[in-house]
Amino acid sequence: MFLAPTLTVSLPAIVANWQTLRARFVGEECAAVVKANAYGLGAVEVSTALEKAGCHTFFVATIEEGIELREALPDVRILVFHGVQAGEEFAFAAHRLIPVLNSLAQLERWKPIAAEHVHAVSALHIDTAMARMGLEVEEFTALLARDPAVLEATRVGLILSHFACAPEADHALNTEQLKRFNTARALAPSIPASLCNSGGIYLSREYHFDLARPGCSLYGIAPQAPTVNNTVRSASEPLAAGVSEAKGTMSPSNPMQQVATWHAPILATRTLEREQTVGYGATQTLPKGTRIATVASGYADGYLRHLSGHAVGYIGEHQVKLVGRVTMDMLCFDVSHVPESLCHDGAMLTLLGDADGIRVDDVAAAAQTIGYEVLTRIGRRVKRVYT
């Protein structure tokens, strides 16, 4: 094994988060969303651990993700958010994948498969605000009027919709979506329903229905937008502020365990022999005597370039600041105040990780994005290690 950055994924933390979400959910079943390779953390490993903990239903985005998961887990339910495309019908049946039917065309596409295979069930997506995929309520109403048997003919076993603003508990759109979803449900009251993502589970019980499908919070992302002094926290605050909050008032608002820790090895250290600018674009000037550690990770590994100027790492207990811009394969940190004995070549610097106080939501805020993007973009040069 060569020295390389590592992403240590705590499967027990994911299981604990799933149990936390399940305990809060008042409906029948808590599923798990493992699309995009379980948000970059490894769909097979994560799903295998969750199945052992009692999770039976998994959601992926694409048919290829579904087939990969089916090979690892022969006995679970696997739903595919993108639904069924022309030419994919038989592969869905052969791998016992459940398409989330998102349009009239997808419903029609599934009818012959449902007629032919008794195990070929589907889910139906009702759009209540996203305008992305799914039937609008009006469209669903009109469909049932002209084709009353369509739900049996496509063997719909679940009706689902998708929140647009669930992390903001007081957003007016939540109640509007609930109303629209209930209108749709009233047209097919015997079919189980699913509305809640992670955020939805932290809304009141009327939102819960039968099946929850958390994703982000399994991986440590807060289910609700963090609030500071009762205002939703801006995504443009620098990470340093986020980190100090995380150790103070902010962290308790996220009930999830941190799941992923990213370590990057030190490639070299040096002490500046003169005051000088550092990095691409010469954006920052550092004084003579500054000691810099360069580590093996960069934006090609998913350390977002927007973190330039806004990020910190840890060496042991010592917080260190990123200096200069994020580059493709390397990051530089000011380690002037860290004991030299901790800064040798090959020593690991923490870029992300709970034990050291860098939560994924804080990294996201520093890069003006969301934790989902931080996790899903961690690249293949970062070796996954599972605990």
Next chain:
Amino acid sequence: MFLAPTLTVSLPAIVANWQTLRARFVGEECAAVVKANAYGLGAVEVSTALEKAGCHTFFVATIEEGIELREALPDVRILVFHGVQAGEEFAFAAHRLIPVLNSLAQLERWKPIAAEHVHAVSALHIDTAMARMGLEVEEFTALLARDPAVLEATRVGLILSHFACAPEADHALNTEQLKRFNTARALAPSIPASLCNSGGIYLSREYHFDLARPGCSLYGIAPQAPTVNNTVRSASEPLAAGVSEAKGTMSPSNPMQQVATWHAPILATRTLEREQTVGYGATQTLPKGTRIATVASGYADGYLRHLSGHAVGYIGEHQVKLVGRVTMDMLCFDVSHVPESLCHDGAMLTLLGDADGIRVDDVAAAAQTIGYEVLTRIGRRVKRVYT
């Protein structure tokens, strides 16, 4: 094969870009930088095409990238920017990889290998402005004073340094770096030297030296920062502006051929039955009757979430605007003005590509980043296709 997004990589365009760069470079040899999996486009495929075109020297970032490339190309020179770490020495020798020695520690680490293996050569990195890796000029001077045989003992065959601001031809740091590099070179004048990246090749001849090592421009990124009315273009302009410039005055300033085209299949289309907000956060309101096409790509595929609100695609000749936020696995475009016959399920929408006028630098500008990050982050669900 299932319907999936594709990244079509033109190997002839990469070869043509390399030839353009080589023709402009006045030194002996033009190498190629293929680190980070050739900026996400496929290191083995790209390097194999370049070798056939006459390229003999390749640069990667890590030893693992070097080993992967060595397996494909037994006869080329492969240099590893990260240098040699403790425990990697014998793997470097076994795979005939050339470490870029970045510190006194790395020099010491290489001495026993150079002593033992006659083919074990190295490169030496002199830092002239980045403060990231490499010996400072003062450090190099002191080293030669106390260990005059060190370059022979480590068999240094190339001295290199790295520009901080080469895309800005008039940046004062360029001349300062040149001066420092010449100071270092004067201490070892018989050893070939390398300073130029893509941008450097477009600086004057005094910067060129013996070996150039272009990276970004092989993949279609402009070697020099684009200028509009003689001012460097801001990275915060929206893509729509960038695209119209690309068809007007800006594009001619980039002599490189576009290399990569990203197509995403339409999963479903729909017409809004009411005026409504769209997407996460309900950030945008669209009128009744708007037709939306949802395609299979998202930030998990490297379509940067910072493009939300700033991006366009193409369906054939029709430019379409991204609506709502970029989501993990899907993007929505307003296709109200596109003929329905072009918007069927499975039809491909262009997210990136020269033929349709979306250059990688324009996408980068819209996301307030650089083309390097756009390319290196395109994910594994996007199937690479080579022409």
